[in-house]
Amino acid sequence: MKQKISGFHLDGEAHWVAELECGHQQHMRHTPPWMDRPWVLTEEGRRSRLGVELECKRCDEVGHAVAEAVREVLESAARQAYEEGGLSGLCAEGRWDLALDAIHTTGLTSAIQRALSQGRSSPD
Ligand SMILES: [Zn+2]
Structure with missing residues (x-):
């Protein structure tokens, strides 16, 4: 089911976690070359992803x-x-x-x- 990103926070290991509207969360790791998400490192990048839909398993x-x-x-x-x-x-x-x-x-x-x-x- 698709759910919108409503916010972000850092977990205990300094990885960004997307908060979804449904109350669930998903890691948004930036660990190149496996996960390439440079946008997650900047405030602006994260703000630009608010409202974007993720598949929530x-x-x-x-x-x-x-x-x-x-x-x-x-x-x-x-x-x-x-x-x-x-x-x-x-x-x-x-x-x-x-x-x-x-x-x-x-x-x-x-x-x-x-x-x-x-x-x-x-x-x-
Ligand atoms: Zn969910």
């Missing part, structure tokens, strides 16, 4: 984590409802209705928040 990871967490919660809610329907003697159609109901009524907020909070961490 962390956002993608968080997106996947949230999707997985949601899928897991819904699957287990549907499965449980379907099994309970069976135990109370419902026909297949009734069990299916219960499972669909469970998908619609199961709370997802806490699973999403858990997945999101795991995505908030240090720079790459």
Whole structure:
């Protein structure tokens, strides 16, 4: 997912780190000949990159984590409802209705928040 650069700071090893609008960070190392970013060394160069979009891998990871967490919660809610329907003697159609109901009524907020909070961490 693309995110705009909102600022820069130096890390503990004197490498520049770009701060992204999403709250994630990415190192912008200038270590020629591997990484050639002379612009990062000047105030003016850094200012000229504000608003430029970078691909944020962390956002993608968080997106996947949230999707997985949601899928897991819904699957287990549907499965449980379907099994309970069976135990109370419902026909297949009734069990299916219960499972669909469970998908619609199961709370997802806490699973999403858990997945999101795991995505908030240090720079790459
Ligand atoms: Zn991000």
